Amino acid sequence: MSGRLQMALSSNMAGESRNLGNGHNTNAASPLKIFGHAKSKIRQVFKNIDEYVTxxxxxLSGVPAEERIVDAMQIENVKAYRGKIRGIIDVLNRDHMKVAFFGRTSNGKSTVINAMLRDKILPSGIGHTTICFVCVEGTDEPEGYLLQEGSDDRKQIGDVQKLGSALSSTKASEDSMIRINWPKDKCNLLKDDVILVDSPGIDVHPNTDVWIDKFCMDADVFVLVSNAESTLMQTEKNFFHKVSERLSKPNIFILNNRWDASASEPEYAEQVKRQHLERDIDFLANELKVCSKTEAEDRVFFVSAKEALISRSPHTSTPTSVLAEGYQARLFEFADFERKFEECISKSAVKTKFEQHTVRGKSISSELMAVLDNVFERAIHMKAEKYSTRKEHADKLDYVDRQLDMMTKDIKSKIYEMTEEVERTVSSALNEEIRRLSLLVDEFDRPFLPDRVNMDNYKKGLHAYVEKSLGRNLQSRCSKALTITVEEESRQMTEKMVALLPEEQKQNTLNFLPRRDFEIAYKLDCRNLCADFHEDLEFRFSYGITALVNRFMGPKQASMILGRGFVQNIPRSMPMTPQTPTNEAHRTMGSDDNEVLLALLATFSSLYSRTTVGALAVTGLVAKAAGWRILALSGAIYGLLYLYERLLWTNKAKERKFKHQYVKYASSKLKLIVDLTGANCSHQVQQELSTTFTQLCQQVDLSKADLQEEIKKLNKEIGKLEEIGAQSKSLRNKASYIDSELNSFILTYLKQKD
Known part of the structure; x- marks a missing residue:
């Protein structure tokens, strides 16, 4: 058993974070956590820097620019700092540890990634399989999905077999990238912000320069997957020579995949392994010069990605018993590769992604500190001047307030007295015009025809004539004197109010006030006022029964008699004791006589008016009592009178009667609006004077508002100047705190990793 295998076994026995079976990591911390901690720390530091710069x-923007306490260029620079800090924060949020896998076709790049993901996600198989770049990154969602370059439409993970496989008819182009978002809880690598990038075979397409520029410039680690059944090929070497030319000392791991083939010839396994190891170390240390020989020994591994995937994938149906002999050692080798790979990527990513940001943060912090030191000294000199100017404005404002209160009371009292006088004057004039209404109506001259159409037009014309004439008469009696009074009061009011304004505003105010001739409008509206007027132009014989009864008995008793017709005598009770006073007896006798007369007249009129037979009966009774000759003579005279009056009932007579009725009706209606008209005219005068006074007050208020605004502005400036010292010191202390945080980050994550 080799020394590396023994180290791997002892590391796993001591509680290393790898599990070689289907399980996941144990309780020990992954080296990738260092990057996560560093990323979290630097993000918090730059969040503090962003708050500090904001x-x-x-x-600094709140400091008045006109006071020249802060230069405009300094403010612009600070605003630019905000944009730079926000840009750095955006980059930090997107920063991941990126690993790019390269190698010749069918060397097992996709299988290595699947083994690291512990599931068969990427397309793999015999021959040229991966047609384009495939990026695998983590997502917090429970289900994975696929995004094609240039589109936000989510596709199912299974579509990668169609889009990313060279065997598919719907495959993507070679220089495009498919993004697979895989749940983080299914893979610890993705949980720790690692992105895995699979690539097509570097021996299939010649566009390696484009690939490097497009997909590899921000990679932290490169993994060269070679075929352990053959030696390192020149195609692979040429590709990484180009990578080394564009990147300064890239981190490269070499995986001699398919080492399970050595189980078929165990007697040559060690010799072949030593041969591969020597050539790989020579390539990394001597040709590329990206690391020393000692470091290169820890970056070359002999693995079987297929065996690792079978042993780890929860969906595999292949039992481990069919694996080639010695697979446990190869699994430990794969786990050792992952451990070394994680240490390397974490160290590389922390330095390459965070070091420049840290330096830039320190620079911004120190530049801001210098600006803040200069602000306080410029603010002290300004405060005394602001205090003096504020006192002058406050004294002037107090004087204007006192004078305005006095003038307001005086002017309101005069307006009230004037409106009362206007109401009395107009009401008196209108009452007099109502008394002369008959003369005014008689002057109305228009052809009078009693038919309905002409009568409507006649009344409309009469309404308009009366309204116009009354208004003209009221204007001649009242308007001139009232107008002179109003204009004089407005002039005096203007002179008093303008005196309160500053010199530069006096002429502007006089030009601002509208110059118009005041005129009172008398709104009588006779048409609507007399809309309910209905004339009665029926012929009425002045010696007729109705007229005579009305003339002698009075309108009230006549209507009662003529309205009820025949009145039956109601028996009255006899008095219990005789009425002793003589005058009382006479009054009683007079009352009885009146009642008898009323009863007779009612009976007579009732009989006479009911039927012709009744009329003849009454005539017969009268003729019998007075004689036929007297009756005939009386009837002739009565008929001549009737005929005379009937002939005189012309349109002119009708017009006179109409005008008489109209004058009576209109007078009663106009009397109802006398007080309203007087109040309306007084309101117009009040409105005119109040409008002028309000406009003048607005000008004074504008002047006061200017003073108040100046005082408010001075108070704000003084308060701002008083706060500048304390705020400058506070912000400077924050700058020192941020600088110490950046130094702590450098000591913790950058210098110890060198």
Missing amino acids: ESDRF
Whole structure:
């Protein structure tokens, strides 16, 4: 048993993290954890640096630029630092330990990766199998999936057999990459941020330069998988010569795969192994010069990836009993390769991925510290000037507030008195115009036709005429005096308020105020006000029964008599004792006479108005009492009177009656809005004066706001200047703390790994 095998066995017996069967790692920590710890540490450090730079940027940007405390270039540099730190953090989040597997066709590269993943994931088999690059990385999802280059559509893992296999009709192009995301909980390598990259055979396609530039420049470790049944070929050497030209001392492991073939000829196994080992060491140490001979001995291994996959895969159906003799030693050799490979990749990745970031972080921290030292000295001189200016503004603001309060009370009192006077003046004028409404209506001259269409137009015209005439009369009586009063009050108000403004704002305010002629609007709206007016133009004979009863008895009793017709006499109870006062008896007798007369008139009118027979009966009774001649003469005179009045009932008479009715109705309606009109006009005056006063107050408020804004700005600047010293010191202490963290990272993960 070789020395390396004995070391591997003793390492596993001591509790090494490998399990050669179907299980996974034991409790011992993997060397890959070092990279994970370093990555976590450096990410936390740069998170602190990002917070520090962000806080410094916020602090320096808050310092007033016009005060020249901080140069604009310094602020721009700090903002640029933020972008650089964010870029480094993004790179750190993406940084993985990358391993690239290369070798000639059918050397078993895919099988080696499958054995390390403990499952058959990549396509493998006899002949040229892998057609393109296949990248295997971890995912936190429970199921794996496949992503083709240039697409975000997830495919099933089984599709890799179609896309990545040279035997498939739907294979991908040689210079493309398929990404397999495999659950981390199924493989500890992926859990520790390791990415495995499988490649096509380097002896199949000539585009090795393109492959190196596209897929290998960021690789931490290269694994050359050679065929142990043959010696190291020139094709393999040429490829890694090109890798060595582009990368400074790449980390290369050589796996002599298919060493299980040595079991068929055990007598030559050691000689062949020694031959391969010498040539491999010479290639690494003397030709490539990537390591010393001693280091090269630990980077050459003799394994059987197929046996390792069979023994590890949970899905294999091949029993280990069919494996070739001595497979345990080859399995230990494979485990030893993984251990050395993990140590190497962890060391390489920590140095190559984190060292430059650490140096850049220290540089940014020191540059920011120098900026912060310079800020405090420039701020002290500014504070005294800010205090003096603030006091001047505060005194001026206090004076304007006191004067504005006094003027506001005085102006509001004058506006109130003026609006009261306007309301009284307009109400009095409107009442007088209502009393003269009949004269105004009589002046309305338009053809009067009593049909419905013409009457509607006539009333519309009359409404408009009355509204316009009343408004014109009110304007002539009230508007001129009110306008003069309003303009004079506005002028005095403006002079007082403008005196509170700064000199540079006085003329601007006078130009800002609108110059308009104030005029009161009298909104009477006669059309809607008299919308319910309905004229009565029916002919009424002035000596008719209804007219006579109405004339002698009064409208109230006439309507009662004519409305109820015949009134039956209701027997009254006799008084128990005689009424002694004479005047009381006379009043009683007068009342009885009136009631008798009312009853007779009601009976007469009822009989006369019911039927022709009733009328003839009444006429007969009258003729019998007074005589036919007198009755005939009276009837003739009565008829002539009726005819005379009927002939005089012309359109002109109808128009007079219409206007009389309209004046009576409109007067009653207009009287209802006298107070409302007066209040409306007073409101207009109040609105005009209040608007002017409000505009002037707005100008004064703008001036006050400017002063307040200046004071607020000065307070903020003074407070900022007072805070600058403390903040500068605090940020400088943070810079020292970050620098110590970076030094600690260098001592822990970089210098000890050299």
